[in-house]
Amino acid sequence: MNHKARLFDxxxxxxxxxxxxxxxxDLEVVAMxxxxxxxxxxxxxxxxxxxxxxxxxxxxxxxxxxxxxAECGVYSKDTGRIIRFSEKEIRDLIKIAPAETIxxxxxxxxxxxxxxPDDTRLCLNNGGSVGTPCPNEYFIPVMASYMQEPLVEMHxxxxxxxxxxxxxxxxxxxxxxxxxxxxxxxxxxVAGMFGRPGMAHHGIGISVSDVGHLSAGHxxxxxxxxxxxxxxxxxxxxxxxxxxxxxxxxDATTSxxxxxxxxxxxxxxxxxxxxxxxEMIALSVVFLANTCGTSPTHPIHFCTTTKEILQQISVCFxxxxxxxxxxxxxxxTMVGGxxxxxxxxxxxxxxxxxxxxxxxQIDGPRGAxxxxxxxxxGLEARFQxxxxxxxxxxxxxxxxxxxxxxxxxxxxxxxxxxYGKPFWEAYDLKTLKPTDEWRQMYxxxxxxxxxxxxxx
Amino acid sequence: MKNIFLPLSxxxxxGDETRGLEEIDILLGAGVAPVEIFSGCVEPTLNDVxxxxxxxxxxxxxxxxxxxxxxxxQAKIKPLLQGDDxxxxxxxxxxxxxxxxxxxDIGKNMVKLMMxxxxxxxxxxxxxxxxxxxxxxxxxxxxxxICLSGLMVPSLPFMRETIELTRAKPGLEKxxxxxxxxxxxxxxxxxxxxxxYADDAVGAVRMAKDLCGE
Numbered sequence: 001m002n003h004k005a006r007l008f009d010x011x012x013x014x015x016x017x018x019x020x021x022x023x024x025x026d027l028e029v030v031a032m033x034x035x036x037x038x039x040x041x042x043x044x045x046x047x048x049x050x051x052x053x054x055x056x057x058x059x060x061x062x063x064x065x066x067x068x069x070a071e072c073g074v075y076s077k078d079t080g081r082i083i084r085f086s087e088k089e090i091r092d093l094i095k096i097a098p099a100e101t102i103x104x105x106x107x108x109x110x111x112x113x114x115x116x117p118d119d120t121r122l123c124l125n126n127g128g129s130v131g132t133p134c135p136n137e138y139f140i141p142v143m144a145s146y147m148q149e150p151l152v153e154m155h156x157x158x159x160x161x162x163x164x165x166x167x168x169x170x171x172x173x174x175x176x177x178x179x180x181x182x183x184x185x186x187x188x189x190v191a192g193m194f195g196r197p198g199m200a201h202h203g204i205g206i207s208v209s210d211v212g213h214l215s216a217g218h219x220x221x222x223x224x225x226x227x228x229x230x231x232x233x234x235x236x237x238x239x240x241x242x243x244x245x246x247x248x249x250x251d252a253t254t255s256x257x258x259x260x261x262x263x264x265x266x267x268x269x270x271x272x273x274x275x276x277x278x279e280m281i282a283l284s285v286v287f288l289a290n291t292c293g294t295s296p297t298h299p300i301h302f303c304t305t306t307k308e309i310l311q312q313i314s315v316c317f318x319x320x321x322x323x324x325x326x327x328x329x330x331x332x333t334m335v336g337g338x339x340x341x342x343x344x345x346x347x348x349x350x351x352x353x354x355x356x357x358x359x360x361q362i363d364g365p366r367g368a369x370x371x372x373x374x375x376x377x378g379l380e381a382r383f384q385x386x387x388x389x390x391x392x393x394x395x396x397x398x399x400x401x402x403x404x405x406x407x408x409x410x411x412x413x414x415x416x417x418x419y420g421k422p423f424w425e426a427y428d429l430k431t432l433k434p435t436d437e438w439r440q441m442y443x444x445x446x447x448x449x450x451x452x453x454x455x456x
Numbered sequence: 457m458k459n460i461f462l463p464l465s466x467x468x469x470x471g472d473e474t475r476g477l478e479e480i481d482i483l484l485g486a487g488v489a490p491v492e493i494f495s496g497c498v499e500p501t502l503n504d505v506x507x508x509x510x511x512x513x514x515x516x517x518x519x520x521x522x523x524x525x526x527x528x529x530q531a532k533i534k535p536l537l538q539g540d541d542x543x544x545x546x547x548x549x550x551x552x553x554x555x556x557x558x559x560x561d562i563g564k565n566m567v568k569l570m571m572x573x574x575x576x577x578x579x580x581x582x583x584x585x586x587x588x589x590x591x592x593x594x595x596x597x598x599x600x601x602i603c604l605s606g607l608m609v610p611s612l613p614f615m616r617e618t619i620e621l622t623r624a625k626p627g628l629e630k631x632x633x634x635x636x637x638x639x640x641x642x643x644x645x646x647x648x649x650x651x652x653y654a655d656d657a658v659g660a661v662r663m664a665k666d667l668c669g670e
Binding site: 026027031032035077131133159168169170171172176179208209231232233237239261262263264265266267268271299300302369370371372 | 557638
């Protein structure tokens with residue numbers, strides 16, 4: 001079945017599926033369903049290791065996730081119905097999901113391939129800081145700081161908070177449409193300036209509602225990474241389905257995401273791991289993803305680098321990469337920001353965990369939880385790319401040892417919120433190079449990681 | 457907590473509605489005053505549940521289930537209360553929602569539940585809510601607080617618009633506005649006229665109590 005036919009099938013299910021109150025879906029179906037399935041499959045992520053070694057556990061998570069998704073489905077908020085697929089349909093659709101996708105065009109095109117947990121093939125380095133607000137005057141220099149990095153293979157711009165006329169952007173208004181067009185234009189302009197005109201744009205980050213997507217999305221390349229989020233947990237509305245329909249009609253490459261919140265409907269580590277796995281599968285089956293994205297969120301630290309979240313990522317994506325060829329994207333979110341060693345240690349731990357879990361694309365690093373204006377630079381994306389290349393050269397045991405060392409370096413600092421410095425204090429704006437302070441910090445941490453045995 | 461309240465407390469913690477209502481019958485049958493059931497059992501149990509949630513010892517589903525049991529208990533006991541007894545149970549009233557242009561709701565739901573278990577009467581308008589609808593609801597229920605959540609940068613102007621409308625609307629002079637969510641910072645809250653800011657559910661409860669002078 002092609003994507004257009006699948007789109008109509010999904011719409012039909014959203015109009016004819018079982019009716020349910022949203023509150024009942026949240027508690028009775030998702031929360032209780034996860035409890036039940038965790039118990040049935042005896043999911044227990046118990047030890048202190050941050051990199052998963054347990055193949056049987058991973059397989060149980062995978063099968064639990066499929067069974068849970070078949071029971072649960074995806075809730076359509078606008079129709080009050082559940083979009084449901086049977087277990088057999090889910091398994092069949094996973095088999096025909098894309099195992100590779102080209103992002104970008106021409107010399108700038110990059111190939112994303114489904115990886116296995118111990119794959120020596122590289123995952124894509126999607127450097128950027130999605131969602132980080134950025135003042136207009138720094139929007140282009142920040143983007144340029146990423147574009148000039150050879151190891152950054154695709155890029156997600158920050159969020160321009162004002163459009164070119166100085167109007168503050170508001171969702172679902174003409175201002176959002178104007179901002180979405182502006183973001184696409186500026187991306188293409190800067191990519192061209194740096195001799196990378198075909199580089200894939202992971203966007204449109206600024207376009208929260210469907211109006212910006214529908215208006216400006218066609219100005220992106222078909223092979224850009226067209227991104228849209230679903231509602232946590234396992235919910236959609238017509239605006240989301242509109243974006244999906246638009247992308248199907250464009251025949252564009254899609255990279256939807258679902259961000260489960262730790263301690264939320266999935267409960268603790270075991271339930272969240274199954275829930276995140278089910279959500280990745282749903283992104284493929286229901287939202288027709290080329291790449292299934294996520295950035296699981298910690299409710300206190302708002303990052304992906306706490307122990308629980310690292311373990312969740314490690315087991316969940318080991319399960320996916322062992323049992324399928326789904327393409328997966330991890331948006332790495334850190335508490336530390338530029339010009340802090342905390343940030344760099346977090347990037348080491350998170351990147352090694354992601355690579356060893358078999359994730360096929362890493363997006364980020366998003367510093368200072370993505371909430372602090374201008375808290376991102378190209379340097380950390382360079383470091384992420386270097387770590388990807390180093391991580392595929394070492395085995396799981398060595399990776400675990402290094403991740404533990406990096407984690408020990410930053411874990412006690414998360415509560416201090418070391419947001420660091422914004423781009424305009426971390427880079428020389430004339431040369432577009434990191435300040436001596438930021439560069440030295442990066443080199444010191446890199447040397448330290450080399451001393452731990454990481455082949456950087 | 458007195459021993460007589462332990463079974464009810466356990467039913468609340470377990471999220472067991474049936475047992476919770478049975479324990480209420482037993483307590484009422486034993487002559488325990490309804491108001492004492494609340495002050496001696498329901499409130500301290502909910503406080504403890506809230507603290508465990510804040511420490512990630514229990515999670516949102518457990519919190520929701522406990523909240524459901526207490527809602528049933530309240531529905532059963534409130535008609536039995538008279539006069540001054542009801543004053544102690546009247547929570548501060550708050551309108552809560554995710555503002556226009558944003559459909560994220562889990563963070564908002566966590567704050568809502570934590571505030572409920574801490575005695576606030578929460579009026580949840582859901583997600584993607586226009587400023588004028590928030591103001592209308594605050595007027596309708598004579599709210600003490602408006603709690604605004606937003607996870608996306610382009611939803612921040614709508615948050616500020618709600619604060620401005622609250623300030624401009626006659627009758628809402630005493631209403632306090634709290635803000636929170638991913639892109640919201642303390643600095644943004646201060647700059648844009650919010651009365652309070654919190655970066656997590658526990659902080660939100662603390663801030664709400666402070667703003668209400670508790």
